[in-house]
Amino acid sequence: MDRDPKEEDSVGDLSFEAESPLEPPTELLERLPSYDYLLQRGNRQVFFPPSEALGRPPEPPSWSSILEHRVPVITEAVAREALLSFVNSRCCYGRAAASDLIIQELRQQTLCRVRGWQGTMDVGRGRVWTVQPLSNHSVDGPQRGTSPKLWDIQVQVPAMFQEDTRKSQVPHSSLVKDCHKCYGRGRYKCSSCHGSGMVRCPACSGAKRKARPPRRCPLCSGSGRRRCSVCSGSGSKACATCRGERKLVHFVQLVTTWRNSLFEFVSEPHLNCPRELLGKAKGENLFKDENSAVYPIVDFPLQEISLASRRGIQEHSAAVASRGRILQQRQTIELVPLTEVHYSYQGKASVYYVYGTDHQVYAVDYPERYCCGCTIV
Numbered sequence: 548m549d550r551d552p553k554e555e556d557s558v559g560d561l562s563f564e565a566e567s568p569l570e571p572p573t574e575l576l577e578r579l580p581s582y583d584y585l586l587q588r589g590n591r592q593v594f595f596p597p598s599e600a601l602g603r604p605p606e607p608p609s610w611s612s613i614l615e616h617r618v619p620v621i622t623e624a625v626a627r628e629a630l631l632s633f634v635n636s637r638c639c640y641g642r643a644a645a646s647d648l649i650i651q652e653l654r655q656q657t658l659c660r661v662r663g664w665q666g667t668m669d670v671g672r673g674r675v676w677t678v679q680p681l682s683n684h685s686v687d688g689p690q691r692g693t694s695p696k697l698w699d700i701q702v703q704v705p706a707m708f709q710e711d712t713r714k715s716q717v718p719h720s721s722l723v724k725d726c727h728k729c730y731g732r733g734r735y736k737c738s739s740c741h742g743s744g745m746v747r748c749p750a751c752s753g754a755k756r757k758a759r760p761p762r763r764c765p766l767c768s769g770s771g772r773r774r775c776s777v778c779s780g781s782g783s784k785a786c787a788t789c790r791g792e793r794k795l796v797h798f799v800q801l802v803t804t805w806r807n808s809l810f811e812f813v814s815e816p817h818l819n820c821p822r823e824l825l826g827k828a829k830g831e832n833l834f835k836d837e838n839s840a841v842y843p844i845v846d847f848p849l850q851e852i853s854l855a856s857r858r859g860i861q862e863h864s865a866a867v868a869s870r871g872r873i874l875q876q877r878q879t880i881e882l883v884p885l886t887e888v889h890y891s892y893q894g895k896a897s898v899y900y901v902y903g904t905d906h907q908v909y910a911v912d913y914p915e916r917y918c919c920g921c922t923i924v
Contacts, residue, residue, distance in 0.1 A: 607846055610846065613833060614848065621653070623653065626888045626901055627645065629906040630901075644914045648890045650890045651890055655886045655887075656887075657883070660812065660814070660880070662809065663809065665877075668872045680789045688723070695717075695718060700717065707874070709805070712804045720799035727795070728786055729793070733791045733792065735786055736782065744774065745773065745774060748766055753772070808863060810862065810863065815851065818885055819887070820909055829903040830882055831882045832879060837877040838876065840873065844880070883903060884901075895914065898912075
């Protein structure tokens with residue numbers, strides 16, 4: 548198949564390169580107007596948020612009136628019912644012991660748990676150069692105005708305290724350049740036929756004739772060559788990077804990440820129930836504060852709660868100060884009931900614990916078990 552020499556010259560020999568978009572050389576890209584709070588990290592630029600002054604802290608609540616509310620203490624009947632429910636959920640625990648054991652004493656304690664949530668537009672806002680083939684749509688470039696600072700770009704915020712990552716184009720940041728992969732030609736030589744448009748006939752392997760029976764190869768009509776199926780005989784393929792458009796639109800992509808962090812502290816239990824269980828237990832809300840910025844709890848009757856609140860807020864602020872913006876904070880105090888149940892069964896004394904407002908049970912020494920390997924929680 549004869550080919551036009553001019554067409555041959557216009558097609559780049561890129562058969563040895565991967566047919567996928569590549570990052571453009573940095574020398575192709577122009578510098579956009581500078582931004583504030585800039586930190587260079589390799590090829591990615593991260594912009595820190597402007598600091599915001601906090602307002603005056605609110606007056607602390609009257610803890611005496613709030614603490615008048617107490618989680619109801621449990622009775623022996625409730626303690627036994629909780630144990631029976633726990634036993635029924637375990638395949639190898641016998642019900643007889645839970646029904647017949649003798650409850651001797653209930654030791655009760657109400658714990659306080661402070662929790663703090665922080666919804667953060669985290670890791671600053673990053674910008675990265677992104678490319679796409681030039682199409683018929685208009686190009687939003689610097690001729691339409693100066694690109695806004697990254698922290699001034701309006702981004703749809705997801706539901707608070709939910710993590711998410713979203714990407715969007717920075718206004719007026721588009722630049723049109725020749726495709727760096729095909730050098731603006733739009734096509735490159737086919738790697739299968741090396742630009743000829745023809746390949747060796749697979750039926751006769753280029754011999755032009757079939758050995759058995761001796762005759763001319765019917766698939767290639769005796770030519771020994773077949774049209775290349777990869778490029779349909781054209782000898783070239785459209786550039787995978789620009790999709791044959793010859794030009795690319797380079798634009799700055801805004802990468803916004805929302806993260807949620809949590810701190811949690813449970814007051815010191817005087818009973819021997821594992822503390823990690825109490826962190827997961829359901830409690831009854833005593834106090835809640837939610838705003839763009841919350842302040843440490845002060846003058847709480849349990850000093851350890853006030854100290855934990857201050858420590859958690861300081862750690863949150865320090866972690867985010869250099870990399871993002873805090874959107875919303877929430878702080879709660881919950882009451883978590885804990886009861887240590889002393890009982891005897893067949894002359895042996897032991898204990899189990901009922902914790903949380905939903906009466907979960909921790910019974911490490913339950914006397915009637917039929918197999919091993921159960922995890923007791």
